[in-house]
């Protein structure tokens with residue numbers, strides 16, 4: 041399925057979920073008008089555009105990356121990291137494309153651009169930045185690897201959906217500090233998962249993330265996976281995509297020593313069926329991917345440097 045960039049004109053479709061009108065309007069207003077969350081940076085826009093072109097060539101990707109020296113440098117560092125097992129062998133973007141493939145280079149770029157977008161922002165004291173990014177990266181890679189075994193979704197689309205699924209958490213933690221801390225207090229008091237604590241406090245990250253997806257004009261599948269990845273059966277024409285990402289997120293949490301969301305939820309059999317995965321295949325896939333969380337740490341360290349591994353604000 042081709043990803044298509046959308047305009048922001050369908051704001052009326054935004055789900056109000058469980059919010060009171062007052063809270064809904066207040067938070068929506070803050071997201072839509074927030075100056076601290078500008079349009080995505082130009083490198084990210086260029087790469088999203090390239091993803092959308094069937095005729096995209098290695099030369100076009102190389103050119104797009106080389107226009108941004110700091111991005112090019114990050115791509116080379118990640119391509120040479122333990123994640124790909126090619127330490128020191130890749131000296132240029134051209135060579136990176138030869139060694140790890142154009143799709144992988146594009147995925148690295150998207151990840152680097154997205155992390156850059158939020159780098160340097162002031163986050164709520166209780167927000168654990170490394171856990172967030174590790175979960176997003178793991179979910180992206182697991183979504184991609186699952187997609188490689190399926191014939192209904194492109195691997196690059198699955199990676200993007202997995203990478204962006206929890207975008208709303210980044211928004212809450214960066215621009216709604218008080219609200220984020222209230223959610224954490226609610227989670228600690230109730231002993232539930234983070235999503236349940238969000239629902240009990242006000243607006244979930246799914247709804248808030250979908251507003252940013254609209255503000256940024258991200259493609260429909262991205263917006264709807266962000267909105268429905270905790271309730272894939274409600275995702276309308278993107279139920280399969282939302283199911284795939286929920287399953288990847290579940291596997292990711294099972295790999296993380298301290299997941300962001302507290303209690304691990306097992307995907308419902310209905311969700312597995314929607315994605316076309318049997319319980320046996322899920323178990324086999326999970327076994328195959330064990331250890332992925334260890335190599336993702338290296339990927340993360342390149343993006344954020346040694347200071348990125350500390351708990352922000354503590």
Ligand SMILES: [Fe+2]
Pocket residue numbers: 205206245269270
């Ligand atoms: Fe989520």
